[in-house]
Amino acid sequence: xxxxxxxxxxxxxxxxxxxxxxxxxxxxxGIAIYDPKVCVGGILHYMLPLSKVDVEKxxxxxxxxGDTGIPELFGRAYKLGxxxxxxxVVMAGGAQVLEKRDFFAIxxxxxxxxRKMFWKNNVLISSEHVGGSIPRTLYLELGSGNIWMTSQGxxxxx
Amino acid sequence: xxxxxxIVASVEDLIPIPHTAxxxxxxxxxxxxxxxxxxxxxxxxxxxxxxxxKIANSSMSAPNRHIGNIRDAIVRLGSGCVLQIVFSKCVKxxxxxxxxxxxxxxxDLWHHSIASAIAAENLVKYVNVKIxxxxxxxxxxxxxxxxxxxxxxxxxxxxEIMHLITKDHISWAAAEKKLFSFxxxxxxxxxxxxxKLPEQIERAIRYHNRxxxxxxxxxxxxxxxxxxxxAIGKGIGNEGMSVVVDSDVADRLGLSQDxxxxxxxxTAQKFEDVLAMYENR
Numbered sequence: 001x002x003x004x005x006x007x008x009x010x011x012x013x014x015x016x017x018x019x020x021x022x023x024x025x026x027x028x029x030g031i032a033i034y035d036p037k038v039c040v041g042g043i044l045h046y047m048l049p050l051s052k053v054d055v056e057k058x059x060x061x062x063x064x065x066g067d068t069g070i071p072e073l074f075g076r077a078y079k080l081g082x083x084x085x086x087x088x089v090v091m092a093g094g095a096q097v098l099e100k101r102d103f104f105a106i107x108x109x110x111x112x113x114x115r116k117m118f119w120k121n122n123v124l125i126s127s128e129h130v131g132g133s134i135p136r137t138l139y140l141e142l143g144s145g146n147i148w149m150t151s152q153g154x155x156x157x158x
Numbered sequence: 159x160x161x162x163x164x165i166v167a168s169v170e171d172l173i174p175i176p177h178t179a180x181x182x183x184x185x186x187x188x189x190x191x192x193x194x195x196x197x198x199x200x201x202x203x204x205x206x207x208x209x210x211x212k213i214a215n216s217s218m219s220a221p222n223r224h225i226g227n228i229r230d231a232i233v234r235l236g237s238g239c240v241l242q243i244v245f246s247k248c249v250k251x252x253x254x255x256x257x258x259x260x261x262x263x264x265x266d267l268w269h270h271s272i273a274s275a276i277a278a279e280n281l282v283k284y285v286n287v288k289i290x291x292x293x294x295x296x297x298x299x300x301x302x303x304x305x306x307x308x309x310x311x312x313x314x315x316x317x318e319i320m321h322l323i324t325k326d327h328i329s330w331a332a333a334e335k336k337l338f339s340f341x342x343x344x345x346x347x348x349x350x351x352x353x354k355l356p357e358q359i360e361r362a363i364r365y366h367n368r369x370x371x372x373x374x375x376x377x378x379x380x381x382x383x384x385x386x387x388x389a390i391g392k393g394i395g396n397e398g399m400s401v402v403v404d405s406d407v408a409d410r411l412g413l414s415q416d417x418x419x420x421x422x423x424x425t426a427q428k429f430e431d432v433l434a435m436y437e438n439r
Contacts, residue, residue, distance in 0.1 A: 007391035008426065024394040047390060047426060053419045057427065064423065095399040097385055098329055103405035103415060106389050106422070134324065135261070135398035152261075152320050152396055 005030075005045045008064035010073055012042030014080050016143035023137045025093035027107035029066065029114060029130070030138040031073060032090040032147045032158075035082035041140050044073040045093075048106065049113040066113040074123075089123055090147045090158045092138045094130040107131065127158040162340040165306045166348040172305065173252050173349075178203045179244045180354050186237045186292065187356030196237050197229045209243055210235065216435055238291020242275060245295055245355075246436060252305060259311040260304055261396030267305075269433070270393025271298050276432050277386035277425045278379050284421060285375075286412030293376045295355070296362040297383040301393070303346030303363070310338060320396065329402040331367040343367055369404050378407045382418070390426040 003011040005022035013020060022030050022045040034041035044063060051058030051065040062068035077087065094111035097104050111130045118125060129136065129149055137150045138158075148157045181199050185191045200206055207228050214231035215224060225231045232240055253268040260267070278297035282289050311319075315337060322333035334341040347364035362380040365372040381403055387393050388401065408418065 024391045026388050026391060026394040026399045028389070028391055045391075048419050048422060050419075053416055054423045057423050064426070097388075097399050098327065098402040099405050101405035103408045104385050104403055104418065106419065107399060132324070133327075133329075133398050133400035135394045135396065151398075152324075 005043045007045055008047050008061055008069075010042060010044040010063045010069065010076070012040070012073075012076050012080065013142055014038065014040045018142045020140045020142070021137065025136040025138060026095050027093070027097075027105075027110060029091060029093040029107075029110040030136070031070060031114060032092075032138055032140045033073060033077055033082070034088045034090075034140060034142075034145050034147065035077065035086045036088070036145045037083075037086050038081040039142055039145075040077050040080040040082040041142055041145070042073055042077060043138060043140055044069050045138075046070075046110065049109040066110055067117065070114060070117050084123065087123075088126045088145070088147070089118065090138075091125055091128040091130060092136050092149045092158065095133050095135065096131065098133060129156060129158060159338075160310055162338075162344055162348060165309055165345055166352065168309070169306060169349050169352055173249060175248050175353050176203075178206060179248055182241060182244055183353060183355045186241050187354075187358075193229075193232060193237065196240060197232055200228055200232065200240065206244060206247075209247065210240060213239075213243060213435065236291045238294055241292060242294040242298055245353075246272075246275075246298055249299065249302065250436065253302075255305075257304055257308055257395075259308045259316055259396075262304075262393070266393060266395060267301060269429075270387050271301060272433055272436065273387035273390060273392040273425055273429055274298065274300060274380070274383040276428050277383035277421060280421055280424050280428070281379055281382055281386075281411075281413070284413055284417040287375050287410070289375045289379050289411075290358065292356055292359055293362070293379040296359040296376055296380050299350065299355075299359065300346065300363050300366045300380050300384060301342065302349050303342035303344065306345050306349070307334070307342040316396065323397075323400045328400075329367060330397040330400045332402065341367070367401055369402060370406060373406075373410060375411065378411055381407050382411070382413065382421075386418075386422050386425050389422045390429065392429070 020043045031044045046069040051068045062072045094107040096107040274297040319333040331341040350360040362377040366380040
């Protein structure tokens with residue numbers, strides 16, 4: 001089955017036949033995690049870095065923000081038997097508008113929050129494709145564990 | 159090669175605009191006009207009157223009592239909102255079409271436009287300058303030129319644009335300008351002129367993706383709204399985030415970074431409800 005992850009959304013699976021995909025990553029960040037030992041993986045697509053801008057919305061939907069979405073993504077994978085040591089972690093997105101100062105740089109702030117959280121929790125990012133201003137689509141194939149992205153018609157394995 | 163004027167000449171066939179819409183655009187654009195003149199025009203268009211009453215009584219407008227007559231509905235919504243209702247109806251079906259050249263599937267341009275209009279409507283709460291409500295229509299129509307720009311965008315031109323934006327780090331619009339000497343924003347502004355929309359709308363459409371050439375609040379509002387729509391994933395297409403903006407926009411409007419992010423969250427939250435309201439009309 002093919003699961004589509006919307007904006008401010010997360011999908012997870014432990015079925016080898018499943019593929020998870022998230023489209024239209026602009027300044028949003030997509031985090032794909034996968035544990036090959038138990039075949040558990042998921043993709044989170046968050047929109048904003050910090051839930052402090054609207055705590056109420058974060059309670060209703062933790063996947064809107066990086067600081068609430070990332071722990072939820074990992075927590076759900078652990079519930080399905082994944083372990084931190086076995087997880088492959090891939091990050092894509094965080095594109096930016098072209099500006100001299102970083103006022104509108106949500107993409108950059110989205111990437112920074114993920115890096116901070118991973119660093120604090122001793123999680124290593126296996127592969128990433130972030131920044132620039134290009135659009136991205138991120139894929140995770142449960143059976144093979146392949147994670148890749150496409151952008152403007154080109155496929156890049158991550 | 160087609161000039162921008164050849165391209166704009168085809169707009170009448172693609173998007174027919176009823177006389178009521180053009181008359182309303184003229185009245186609302188005229189500073190001396192009164193609400194009575196708006197009411198007079200709307201009253202003669204039954205379908206439009208029904209739409210306006212429906213929206214004035216919808217939960218989005220949060221009325222504290224039922225509004226039964228068209229005058230009260232227009233007063234409640236404001237003439238800027240009436241203009242947005244009229245033009246969204248005119249462009250909806252054509253904006254829902256896929257635009258392969260821009261990487262837009264069915265509905266993508268429509269969703270980008272609606273998200274931008276929602277952002278414009280909500281932005282006014284977070285700034286310290288007055289932004290006229292015609293900014294909603296400007297935000298709704300800011301990318302209307304893409305519908306006609308595709309006439310000069312065969313696959314090889316798209317490849318050239320993509321090459322320019324990734325290698326030269328310029329915006330999509332700047333790449334269009336380099337290849338054609340005009341952009342989808344210029345086409346959009348010419349369309350607005352054809353429709354006799356207020357000059358402020360035409361200006362905002364033309365300059366929304368150029369640096370500080372024009373610095374009025376409506377143009378700045380459209381610049382921010384375009385970014386908000388992309389930040390919530392509406393209208394990413396082939397362009398991604400390759401939009402040029404100067405952070406001075408935020409200074410001029412008095413918009414803080416936290417409020418900009420809050421505006422993104424609010425626009426995303428309201429999007430489905432507003433979309434449903436437009437779909438059911």
